Amino acid sequence: MINTLSLSERRLGLVLSVLLAVLGLVMAAAARHGAMAVHGGMAMVLGVALAVKLAAALDDPLPAAGRASRYYDAPTRFGIVMTLIWAMIGMGAGVWVAALLYWPEATPLLPWTSFGRLRPVHTTGIIFGFGGNALIATSFFVVQRTSRTRLADSVSPWVVLLGFNLFCLWGVSGYLMGSTQSKEYAEAEWYADIWLVVVWVTYFILYLRTLARRHEPHIYVANWYYLAFILVVAMLHIVNNLALPVRLTTAESFPIWAGVQDAMVQWWYGHNAVAFFLTAGFLGMLYYFLPVRSGRPIWSYRLSILSFWGIVFFYIWVGSHHLHYTALPYWAQTLGMTFSVMLLVPSWASAGNAIATLNGAWHKVRDDATLRFMFVAAVFYGLSTFEGSFLAIRPVNSLSHYTDWTVGHVHSGTLGWVAMIIFGAIYTLVPQISGRETMASPRAVEWHFWLAVTGTLIYVVAMWNAGITQGLMWRAYDENGALSYSFIESVRAMAPYYLLRTIGGAMFLAGAVICALNCRATMRAAPIEAADRPLATQPAE
Amino acid sequence: MSDHHQREIDPVTGYDTTGHEWNGIKELNTPFPRIAIWALLITVVYAVIAWILLPAWPLGRDYTRGLLGLNQGDMAVAGYRDISDWRGEWLAKMETGDFEVLRADADLMATAMPAAERLFADNCAACHGETGQGGPGFPVLSDAHWLWGADPEAIAETIRFGINSGHPDARIAEMPAFDWMSREERAAVARYVSGLPEGRDGAGVAADLFAENCASCHGDGGEGGLEIGAPSLRDAAVIYGQDSRTVQETLRGGRAGTMPAWTDRLSEAEIRLLTLYVAGLAEAGGEGAE
Numbered sequence: 143m144i145n146t147l148s149l150s151e152r153r154l155g156l157v158l159s160v161l162l163a164v165l166g167l168v169m170a171a172a173a174r175h176g177a178m179a180v181h182g183g184m185a186m187v188l189g190v191a192l193a194v195k196l197a198a199a200l201d202d203p204l205p206a207a208g209r210a211s212r213y214y215d216a217p218t219r220f221g222i223v224m225t226l227i228w229a230m231i232g233m234g235a236g237v238w239v240a241a242l243l244y245w246p247e248a249t250p251l252l253p254w255t256s257f258g259r260l261r262p263v264h265t266t267g268i269i270f271g272f273g274g275n276a277l278i279a280t281s282f283f284v285v286q287r288t289s290r291t292r293l294a295d296s297v298s299p300w301v302v303l304l305g306f307n308l309f310c311l312w313g314v315s316g317y318l319m320g321s322t323q324s325k326e327y328a329e330a331e332w333y334a335d336i337w338l339v340v341v342w343v344t345y346f347i348l349y350l351r352t353l354a355r356r357h358e359p360h361i362y363v364a365n366w367y368y369l370a371f372i373l374v375v376a377m378l379h380i381v382n383n384l385a386l387p388v389r390l391t392t393a394e395s396f397p398i399w400a401g402v403q404d405a406m407v408q409w410w411y412g413h414n415a416v417a418f419f420l421t422a423g424f425l426g427m428l429y430y431f432l433p434v435r436s437g438r439p440i441w442s443y444r445l446s447i448l449s450f451w452g453i454v455f456f457y458i459w460v461g462s463h464h465l466h467y468t469a470l471p472y473w474a475q476t477l478g479m480t481f482s483v484m485l486l487v488p489s490w491a492s493a494g495n496a497i498a499t500l501n502g503a504w505h506k507v508r509d510d511a512t513l514r515f516m517f518v519a520a521v522f523y524g525l526s527t528f529e530g531s532f533l534a535i536r537p538v539n540s541l542s543h544y545t546d547w548t549v550g551h552v553h554s555g556t557l558g559w560v561a562m563i564i565f566g567a568i569y570t571l572v573p574q575i576s577g578r579e580t581m582a583s584p585r586a587v588e589w590h591f592w593l594a595v596t597g598t599l600i601y602v603v604a605m606w607n608a609g610i611t612q613g614l615m616w617r618a619y620d621e622n623g624a625l626s627y628s629f630i631e632s633v634r635a636m637a638p639y640y641l642l643r644t645i646g647g648a649m650f651l652a653g654a655v656i657c658a659l660n661c662r663a664t665m666r667a668a669p670i671e672a673a674d675r676p677l678a679t680q681p682a683e
Numbered sequence: 684m685s686d687h688h689q690r691e692i693d694p695v696t697g698y699d700t701t702g703h704e705w706n707g708i709k710e711l712n713t714p715f716p717r718i719a720i721w722a723l724l725i726t727v728v729y730a731v732i733a734w735i736l737l738p739a740w741p742l743g744r745d746y747t748r749g750l751l752g753l754n755q756g757d758m759a760v761a762g763y764r765d766i767s768d769w770r771g772e773w774l775a776k777m778e779t780g781d782f783e784v785l786r787a788d789a790d791l792m793a794t795a796m797p798a799a800e801r802l803f804a805d806n807c808a809a810c811h812g813e814t815g816q817g818g819p820g821f822p823v824l825s826d827a828h829w830l831w832g833a834d835p836e837a838i839a840e841t842i843r844f845g846i847n848s849g850h851p852d853a854r855i856a857e858m859p860a861f862d863w864m865s866r867e868e869r870a871a872v873a874r875y876v877s878g879l880p881e882g883r884d885g886a887g888v889a890a891d892l893f894a895e896n897c898a899s900c901h902g903d904g905g906e907g908g909l910e911i912g913a914p915s916l917r918d919a920a921v922i923y924g925q926d927s928r929t930v931q932e933t934l935r936g937g938r939a940g941t942m943p944a945w946t947d948r949l950s951e952a953e954i955r956l957l958t959l960y961v962a963g964l965a966e967a968g969g970e971g972a973e
Contacts, residue, residue, distance in 0.1 A: 287705070287706040288705040288706055288708070289705075290706070358703070358705055359703070360703050362705040362708065363710075430708070433708045433709075434706070434707065434708060438695075439693055439700055439708070439709035439710055439711050440708065440709070440710040440711065441696070441711055441713055442710075442711060442712075442713035442714075442715075442716075443701045443710035443711065443712060443713070444712075444713065444714060444715050445713070445715065445716070445719065446710070448715065448719070452723075467755065467759075471738070471746065472737070472738040472753065472754070472755045473737075473738040473739050473740065473741060473746040473747070474741075475755075476733060476734065476737045476738055476739045476749075477739060477740070479733070480729070480730035480733045480734065480739075481730070483726050483729055483730060484723075484726045484727060484729075484730050486722075486726060487719060487722045487723040487726055488723075490719075490722075491719055494716075494719075501695055501696065502693075502695030502696070619766070619769075620797065620798070622769075622770065622772075622773060622794050622797075622798065623766055623769030623770035623771075623772070624770055624797065624798030624801065625798075625801050625805075626801075627801065628800075628801040628804030628805045628808075629804070629805055630804050630805075630808065630813070631804070
């Protein structure tokens with residue numbers, strides 16, 4: 143990656159690396175022990191390693207003179223590698239905790255192996271590590287090509303990617319040490335949250351500057367979605383993580399929100415993490431890679447506009463549907479429920495637009511596993527958004543809430559939609575940035591596709607059954623008005639579904655491992671310089 | 684939009700494009716499908732109806748109450764009351780009266796015992812085991828040994844207020860630590876106590892130490908039966924184990940196990956129902972053991 147930087151950029155990188163090392167040293171020295179000290183040590187090691195590499199490479203050959211007229215894909219390549227590494231970590235942790243629910247005694251008596259510490263490793267590893275790296279990597283790829291311009295500068299993409307991955311590493315290693323602020327999907331402690339704000343603002347500015355340099359008169363819709371993702375995630379992250387550290391030298395903090403306000407802010411964040419992290423950004427991915435891969439125009443420009451503004455406007459209201467039948471006032475629940483229902487049509491507009499785009503390219507869907515990943519993603523996007531609106535209706539929620547139906551719903555979205563579109567995007571762009579026509583093994587892509595689809599279906603169907611069974615058992619009364627089942631009976635009834643879930647998840651993980659190996663073989667086959675294509679000639683995809 | 688662009692017609696759909704292109708991507712100028720507009724309208728109508736009927740929009744310190752006048756607090760209370768009334772048809776009989784009379788009412792028991800089984804599974808089984816089989820540190824309920832007496836009134840009292848639970852009416856049971864004894868003395872007493880179930884209780888230093896320090900709670904020769912929370916040491920009633928090593932640990936550190944008070948979590952009728960269920964476990968298990 144250093145050989146793509148000019149001398150002044152290498153010097154700037156060196157300064158930033160030294161600053162990171164100093165920051166890490168200060169954190170470690172101030173905290174002395176505990177998670178914050180370990181995290182300071184990690185930052186210091188990363189800063190020193192980068193500084194040594196950059197200092198050693200100051201006199202290396204400079205990049206070719208025509209650099210400015212080529213796309214900058216080295217950060218995308220790095221982001222994809224990190225995406226695949228985090229896929230192994232996050233999905234591996236997921237399969238392990240799924241197995242723990244079936245074999246609860248499998249955990250050795252070590253605190254870090256307990257379910258409670260490993261579960262956030264799975265969620266953070268997948269949402270932020272796997273999903274986040276994929277979003278950043280593809281957003282760099284897409285914004286350059288749809289704007290016919292190079293990234294606005296060559297240092298800040300690395301700040302974003304390295305900084306973001308340091309955040310993810312701080313998060314999951316902190317959970318293993320028992321450090322968490324106990325907010326779901328926002329478990330990382332205050333200093334990591336501040337760090338992410340710095341990284342994210344850098345990302346936002348880089349994205350805006352790149353868009354400002356575009357050579358197209360209009361901004362393509364994919365960039366609108368990516369931009370909504372970047373902007374709103376910053377807003378959600380800052381508001382939900384407002385907290386007062388107990389001391390500046392320890393990881394612990396108190397949230398400034400209390401009681402039901404805290405719950406409301408948390409689920410306003412939590413659901414919009416689904417909306418803007420796991421949906422808006424990935425719709426950006428879909429709106430670029432689906433037409434490129436299928437060679438078809440987007441079916442309806444108008445529908446994509448309706449969908450964009452509908453999603454952006456309605457989603458922000460719906461977080462309260464996570465708090466039905468709680469201390470949250472009824473009126474807030476009603477608003478969450480009704481906006482969830484109104485959200486359905488804009489969501490389906492995108493799913494329908496994607497599927498209608500494939501009209502005229504169905505033979506490609508049949509023959510090309512990569513395009514099939516995107517097709518399945520669009521179908522699962524439609525399915526899980528329908529399910530989401532349905533589950534948000536209060537009486538339905540009274541059956542589904544606190545059951546594994548929620549888990550099934552989430553995984554129909556994350557496995558079926560988010561991961562599938564990521565794999566579709568990876569299989570499209572990895573050969574391209576590696577200067578190849580196809581992946582190293584097209585057969586492996588086919589294997590991956592069927593493992594992923596089968597695994598998802600087994601997982602989701604098992605969890606639907608599990609959740610509805612739980613919900614019905616919990617509310618069943620016998621003819622004398624006594625509960626028909628004790629809680630432990632409903633736990634015992636879950637055994638076959640939990641086993642099936644573990645099997646489905648393991649199949650999905652196996653597919654991801656195949657993907658990672660295939661990408662490794664594809665990337666190794668060519669030097670990254672072949673990736674940079676002249677901006678002037680735009681080959682049809 | 685940009686009418687000066689030359690519009691291209693897509694051969695598959697017959698629609699023209701918007702005239703823009705991004706890296707080969709074009710967009711068709713397909714109008715809104717009518718079904719999308721109608722579907723959106725239907726969801727909006729649904730939302731507006733819900734807003735009219737239900738509490739919906741905040742108004743500063745108040746909110747729109749909705750025509751149905753629903754209040755989720757009242758609804759929760761009413762729902763709970765309905766279920767309680769339904770169950771109360773038979774459960775109310777458990778509230779008072781003599782346990783023997785209640786137990787003799789076959790109809791009542793046929794209705795009540797399945798409910799008691801679930802109540803036990805939800806509240807008691809976590810410590811005492813699914814069938815009352817107990818576990819290390821938690822007493823067996825399915826045998827004939829009772830630290831506070833087998834009388835249902837005594838069992839109900841324990842369930843109500845617990846043991847060392849912090850409730851003002853709780854039973855207090857503490858085995859003090861005999862850390863002032865020498866290690867040798869503790870070892871001798873432990874050997875003595877561990878032999879009691881097999882009837883080995885000869886005279887000697889250990890027997891003297893036992894008579895001076897232990898018998899006041901555990902009875903002469905560890906006979907027990909005082910029903911003050913101290914087990915007989917001559918049968919299998921000891922919760923923590925009666926091998927020499929465990930007894931030494933008990934002597935060194937003492938014991939003070941806790942059973943929570945249930946009076947604030949279960950109704951009096953439910954507590955008395957559980958009492959009969961637990962007493963029944965003991966009888967069924969006790970017969971099997973004989």
